[in-house]
Amino acid sequence: MNLKCLAISLATTLTCGICTAQTSQTAVSDDFKPSTVNQPGQEYPQVNSQGYARFRIKAPQADSIRVSLGLGGKGGTRLKKEEDGFFTGTTEGPMDEGFHYYHLTIDGGVFNDPGALNFYGSTRWESGIEIPAHDQDFYAVKEVPHGNVQQILFPSKSTNTARRAFVYTPPGYGNDKSKRYPVLYLQHGWGEDETAWSNQGHANLIMDNLIAEGKIKPFIIVMTYGMTNEVKFGGMKNFKIEPFQTVLTEELVPFIDANFHTLADKAHRAMAGLSMGGMETHTITLNKPEVFDSYALLSGGLYSPAEFAGKAKPKLIFISCGSKENPTGVNKAATALKDAGFNAVSFVSENTAHEFLTWRRSLHELAPLLFKN
Incomplete structure (x- = not known):
């Protein structure tokens, strides 16, 4: 087997295995619902019918949070700090259907999303999100x-x-x-x-x-x-x-x-x-x-x-x-x-x-x- 090809494929997995579209010119539908692999009772992260993901993290003492999913510039989707101490944001484009690993970078440190269930991938327990697939039946x-x-x-x-x-x-x-x-x-x-x-x-x-x-x-x-x-x-x-x-x-x-x-x-x-x-x-x-x-x-x-x-x-x-x-x-x-x-x-x-x-x-x-x- 070609190990170089395998390494390229594995790199794709480690960057959450997603292929985010270019910033859409279409309006983002406001039909967001909690991901099916959230922690019990947690409203965020959310996904909509177009495949966008939305995040809301409470971290009043933090200066910056970036989610490893989506475009959002280098390293994923940057969240915006609100006056109430929550960081919020939505991926710039829709993601592939199905399951993806992700994590948060908070002031340079790597953490899991407290709203999502954890799954073992990338040699650590990562947060997971599920983008509903048309054939998920x-x-x-x-x-x-x-x-x-x-x-x-x-x-x-x-x-x-x-x-x-x-x-x-x-x-x-x-x-x-x-x-x-x-x-x-x-x-x-x-x-x-x-x-x-x-x-x-x-x-x-x-x-x-x-x-x-x-x-x-x-x-x-x-x-x-x-x-x-x-x-x-x-x-x-x-x-x-x-x-x-x-x-x-x-x-x-x-x-x-x-x-x-x-x-x-x-x-x-x-x-x-x-x-x-x-x-x-x-x-x-x-x-x-x-x-x-x-x-x-x-x-x-x-x-x-x-x-x-x-x-x-x-x-x-x-x-x-x-x-x-x-x-x-x-x-x-x-x-x-x-x-x-x-x-x-x-x-x-x-x-x-x-x-x-x-x-x-x-x-x-x-x-x-x-x-x-």
């Missing part, structure tokens, strides 16, 4: 049977620790003790952790809704922390895959098969990842073709036919990205794989960049393709 909370996301600890002799993972089990799991399920191992991006796919990505809700609609056969999802050595941004060339590969394939996979009702064979095992997790997926699936039979890179690089020389063809190769990333490269890679006889599928998320709506949509497209007879 596929990850909405609905009156359907819901699966369960549980935290597990598994022993890791290679790292001499007990490591954590989150496991999604579908509705009805465990009711029939004889029923076994396929498993998708789903990796987060750089700067995130094993909470990302359920908190920011709504993977569990996407699965619940697809299962309720009869579009997929139920399967388990396992999400674990993808780092064994801490690598700072810009140092990805120093990342060594072998330690995490050992944790995943020699420790976590056997633990899941021993403790959950799984179909414990290659044909019923898939690996996918976003961004850095895609890089991990790309490397591990090529190194360990006997473990996984379906591979998916979500804004996380490409496969080429040459990489599979002398290896068995996987059941599925899925490659995706946002339309503001590398759609030409993704589509060309899938075409080359198809021409070489692989079952390859590409997906491009419209009007998104290196951000969670791209990856929510990607999982929604990927899930029905997995574990077909």
Whole structure:
């Protein structure tokens, strides 16, 4: 995988994964509502139907506050101090639909917005904001049977620790003790952790809704922390895959098969990842073709036919990205794989960049393709 391209993509994530439009000539609609990921009872931040975000922060002793979202000059949207001690402001333009990380810079210090919930990204707990998406129904909370996301600890002799993972089990799991399920191992991006796919990505809700609609056969999802050595941004060339590969394939996979009702064979095992997790997926699936039979890179690089020389063809190769990333490269890679006889599928998320709506949509497209007879 091209690490330079990955670094560019990761930089996009670290600047909140948004693509703000030029200052709009259209009037800003005054239909602002609290973001759906605000702290309970908090009115701000707010978003409107056009995708603008509005902020109100009480800091009477502060001199300046800048929000890392939006244009607003260098570093985001500058807020204006009012006589009542509140700082207020609105992004200069609309933002991409979906979820974004952000923080406040108050007199040079970095802080979270007390009105917003926090999400682990950019190697810290960041504030989050949700810009309503026109297609958000596929990850909405609905009156359907819901699966369960549980935290597990598994022993890791290679790292001499007990490591954590989150496991999604579908509705009805465990009711029939004889029923076994396929498993998708789903990796987060750089700067995130094993909470990302359920908190920011709504993977569990996407699965619940697809299962309720009869579009997929139920399967388990396992999400674990993808780092064994801490690598700072810009140092990805120093990342060594072998330690995490050992944790995943020699420790976590056997633990899941021993403790959950799984179909414990290659044909019923898939690996996918976003961004850095895609890089991990790309490397591990090529190194360990006997473990996984379906591979998916979500804004996380490409496969080429040459990489599979002398290896068995996987059941599925899925490659995706946002339309503001590398759609030409993704589509060309899938075409080359198809021409070489692989079952390859590409997906491009419209009007998104290196951000969670791209990856929510990607999982929604990927899930029905997995574990077909």
